[in-house]
Amino acid sequence: MSTPLNSKATMTARRAVTPTLMHCLLDREAACDGSVAYRFITRGDLQPLEWSYATLVAQAKRLAAALQQRGLRGERVLILCAVGEDYSCVFFACLLAGAIAVPCTPLRGTRHRSKIVEIVKSCAPRLVVCDEASMRPLAELLQPAGLQGIELADPARLAAEGHAWQCPDVAPGDTALLQYTSGSTSDPKGVVVTHASIMANLAGIETKFGLGPDSRGMVWLPPYHDMGLIGGVLSPVHTGYPITLLSPLLFIQKPGRWLQLISRYGITASGGPNFGYQACVERVEEAECAGLDLGSWELAFNGAERVDAQTLERFTRRFAPHGFRGTAHYPTYGMAESTLMISGGSRGAGYRVLPAIPGGGHRAEFRDAVSCGSALDGHELLIVDPESRRPVEEGGMGEVWVRGPSVAAGYWGNPGEAFRGQVEGRAEHFLRTGDLGVLRGGELYILGRMKEVIIVRGANFFPTDLENAIRGAHEALNPEGVVVFSHAGEAQEESIVVMAELRRAARDTPPEAIRARITAALVGEFDLRPIDVVLLPFGGVLRTSSGKPMRMKMKQLYLERAREPEAVA
Template sequence: MIELMIGLDVSTERGGLTVAEFRSFAELVLARAAERGGADAYLFLENGVRGVEPERLTYAGLDRSAKELAAWLQERGLTGRQVLLLYPSGLEFLTAFVGCLYAGAVAVPAPLPTEQGQHFQRVSGIVRDARVGAVLTIGKHEPDVRAWLAAEGFSDVHCLATDGHAGDAAAWRDPGLGPEDLAFLQYTSGSTSEPKGVMVSHGNLLANEAAIQRATGSGPDTVLGGWLPFYHDMGLIGHVLQPLWLGTSAVLMSPTSFLRRPVRWLELLSEHRVTISAAPNFAYDLCLRRITDAHLEGIDLSSWKVACNGAEPVRAETLRAFAERFAPYGFRADTSFPCYGMAETTLLVSGKRHGRTALVREVDAAGLEAGRLEGPYLQAPTRALASSGVVNPEDFEVRIVDPETKAERPEAEVGEIWVRGASVSAGYWDRPEVNAEVFGARITGAEELGPWLRTGDLGAMERGELFVTGRLKEMVLINGRNIYPYDVENAVRGLDPTALGAGAVFAVDTDQEHLVVVHEVRPSALADQDLKQLTATVQALVSREFAVPAGNVLLVRPGTVRRTTSGKIQRTLMRKLFLEGAVTPLHAVLDPAVRALVGDRDPEPVG
C-alpha cells in the first residue's frame, strides 16, 4: 500500500470564500450548497441540440435530493457499504453520487448495460467483487435490474429507483467522514485483465480536484461542459465533480448524443460559453472526420480556454489538424491541452504549461525504438511526440524507471512512469498482492524515498515535459527492436484518414514474433479502391516505415476494434480475439506460420 500522509492543505479563493482543509468531499459539497443555494450546479441536454431548454439542477436542489437518498441509505445500514450506480446519462446519476457521499456510502459507478445493448455479465462481476449492498437506478430500468439481481442470486442487495421517493431529508445525519474514508470505487476497463476497483478516498478526491484547478487555471468564472460518461474517471472527476470543487456550473450531454452527431459537442460549447471541456484523442479525430462546414454555421468556440486531450496517446497530428480546422470558428491553438492521468491517480497527473501551445517533439525513430529521445537527424526517419505537459510539484512526483532493474532512468530516456502524491489511491479493492507490486514499488538505490505507483505506461522526461510513448505490456519486440503499436496504427491510418478508422497492432509468437495489423475501413469510402490493393499498400507502408515484416493484415468493418470507455484501443483483447478466430475481416492476408497458429479458428474474410 502507498504510505502517503493525506495531510491536505487544500486552499483556493472563490469570490472571497476560502476553501481550506475540508475533511471530505461531502463536507465541501455541503459548504457549496450553503454558499450557492439556488444557483445552477448542472444543466443537462439529452440530445445537446441548440436552442433546447436544458434540464437544470441547482445547488440547493442537489443538496436536498442527496440528503433524501442519503437518509434512505443510512436507514438500511449502508453507511460504509458499496452502492452500485446504474444510470443512463442524466441528472439522476449526479444526485445519486452525492447522496452516497452524504450517507458515508462508497459509490460504485458503472455503465448501465441496457444503454449499450450489453448484458449484465461484467456488472455482475463488479457486484461480487465489490460486495455491493445496494443498486441505485431509475424507474424505467428498475424492473430489469431487479430481475437481474434475482437471477444472479443477489437476494440481499437492495434496489431503489431514485426518481421515486427515497427518504426524509430531515432524517439525514452527517457521517463525520475524514480524508482516509473511501468516496468511491472506480472500476477499470479490464482491457488487459479482470476489472479492478480503484479505491479513491475523500482525501484523494480533494487533492486531485485541487491539482486539476492548478493545471487548468480554472476559477470562479469557469464553465465546464461535455459529453463524457459520468461513470468514467475523466467524466466524473473532470466534468461532474470539478464544478462542485469550484462552486461553478457544468453543461452536460450524453455520450450517445455526441457519437451520433459530433457537432452537438461544439454546439453545446458555443451556446453555453463553456470554457473547459475534455475528451480522449479519438473524439477530436471524430470531429475532424464527421463535421462539415455546413454543420458549423453559427458556431463560436472563442470561449473555449482549455480543451483537455487525454486518456490515450495524444496524436500530434490531431492537435495540429483540429486547431487549423476550427480556427475560423474561434478555436485557438493554445486552447489544446494535452494531459496525462489515470484512475489510479484519481485522474490528472500532468498538463500543458500555461500560456503556451502544446509542445510537439520530433524525435529520431531509431533512437525512440532504442529507448531514447534524440535527434531529429537530417534525412533520418522521425516520430512526432506530443508532450503530455508538466508535473506540478505541489501535486505529484514523477520518475522514469527501468521496469526490470527498477533503477531510475536519465533525462530523455524511456522507461516506466512511476508516480506518487496525495492523489494516488491506496490501491485496488481487495487485491493485496497486486497492490504490493503496483502501489508499493521502490526505486533501486533510493528505497528510503518510500513507495511509488507503477503506472504500466512508458514515457520519458525532457526539460520538465512528460512524453508518454506507450503501454509497457503492449510493446512489440521484433528482431530485437521495440515497436510502438500506436506509431504503426497512426501511420496506417494516415494512408487515408477518410477511409481508415481505428486500428489495433499487436504481436503473436510462433517460432518468432509476428506483427499483426487489424484496421477498420469504411466500405462506403472505398468504392473505387480494392481491398486487396489496400492490404498490399498497408504491408508496404509498415515494411518501409518500420523495417519489419508485415505479413499479417486484416481489414475489418467499423466498430470491430474494441476500445475502453475512455477510448483507449484494447490491443490485448484484440490479440485474444484474433487468436480465437473471433475477428471477422473484410479481407485478410496472414503469414503461413500465423495461419497455422490460429488453426481451425482461422478468420475467413466475409463477402
C-alpha cells in the same frame, strides 16, 4: 530522472476548511443564489435541464436519506443509472450518506454485461441503483452468477422513501468511491479512492488548469469514466464554476454537437481523449460549423490516452477559422490509480513535441511525443528502469512512477504491487503506472504501455504509432477503429496483426485494395509487413466505456477465436 515533490500552502489551507467534497457540496448549497450549476444535455435536440445547487443537493439529500435508512454507511452502492441528472444525484447521495459509490456502465444492449458481473462479484454491493427499465434484465444477468440477493432500486423510488437526512461524520481518510479501471489492457480493477485523494487531485486540477468561479466547463465523457466523473461532475463542486454535461452517446453520434455547445454557452474549459478531437476533424461537416464561435475556449485538455501531435495540428487547422486557438491545447496525463490527473502543462502555452527517437537495443522507437507537462503540486514523478528499479538519466526512457496525495489506496480486496514501487535507497512507495515515458526539462512525455510494446526483428514499436500510420491509408477506413498488436505467425517469428473498422458507407470497397494500402503504409513508414489484416464492419472494434479501442481484448478475441470478429471479406 525525477521531478521534485513540491507543496502548496493553499492546498493544505483548502483541505483544512473543507476536508471532503461532501463539505464542499454543502457549502455550495448554503451559498446558492439560484444560478445554474449543472446543465444536463441528454436529448438530441440539445435542450438542457438546468439545476442550481439548491435543486441538486435537495434531491441528493432525499436519496441519501434512503441510503441511510438502509444502513449503507461505509457500504458499496453500485450506480447503473442512465447518464444524466439521476447519475450525478445518486453519486452525490452516496457522499451525503457516507456510502462508497461504485460508478459503472449502465446496462444497455449486450456490451459491458460481463464487466458489470465482474464488478458486482468484486465489490459485493449492498444496493444497485438503476433505472426501472433495467431492473428485470439486470436481475436476469446477475442470477446465473449467484448474485440474485442484491437489492435493486430506481432513483425515483429511493427519493420517495428518503426522509430526515442526517449529516454523516465523514473523514478525509474514508473511502469515497471505487473507480473501476477501463479494462482496455486487463480485467477491470476497483481503485480505492479516498476523500483526501479526491480533494488533493481536484486542488491540483484547479491550479494546473487555472480554474475559478468565472470558468465555464463542459465534458461529454460519462460519469463512470474517471475523467468524466472527477473532471466533469466533481471539479465544479470543488472550484465553484458551472458545468455542461453532454451525453456521450450524443457526442459519439455527432461530434459537432460538442463544438456547437461550446459556442452556445461560451465554454472556457473542455476536453476529452485524443480520439474525440480526431472525431471532430474527421466527421464534423462544414454545415455544422455555420455560426460556430470557439473564441471562448481557452483550455482544450486532452488525456486518457496517448496524445497525438498530428491530431492537435489537424484540429487547429480545421477549426482556427472558427476562433479556435492552438495555444488552447492542453495535453495532460493521468489514470484512475492516481484519482485522475498526474501531470499537465501551463495554461495558454500550447504544447511541446519531442522529436522521434530511433530505436536500438532496449530503446523502443517512437514517433513524435507530446509533452504532458509537469507533476501536480505536491506530487513527484520518476522515470525508472523497470528491471533494476533505478531512476534513469535525464531524457532516458523508462517506466513512469508517481507518488503524492492523489495516489489511491490500492485495489479493492488487493492492495496491488503496482502501488508498492520502491526505488533503491528510498523508503517511500510509488505507484508504478505501467506506462513508458521520458522526463526532459521537468516535462513528461508518454510513449505507450509497457505491456503493448511490439518487438519485431529486434526493433521495438508502439502500437499507437503504427495505428496512426494506418488511419489515413484508405478513405474507407474508420480512423477511430484501428488496433494493432503483436502475434507470432506459423514460423514463430513475431509480427503484427491489424484489425480495422470500415466506415458505414464502405461495404462496396474491394477489401484487397484496403488491405494493400494498409500494408503499404506500414512498410513505407516502418518496414513492417503485417501477417494478417482483418477488416471489420463499423462498430466491430470493442471499446471501453469512454470509447477507447480495447487493443488487448481484440487480440484475445483474435487468438482464442472464441468470438470470431465478423470479417467483411
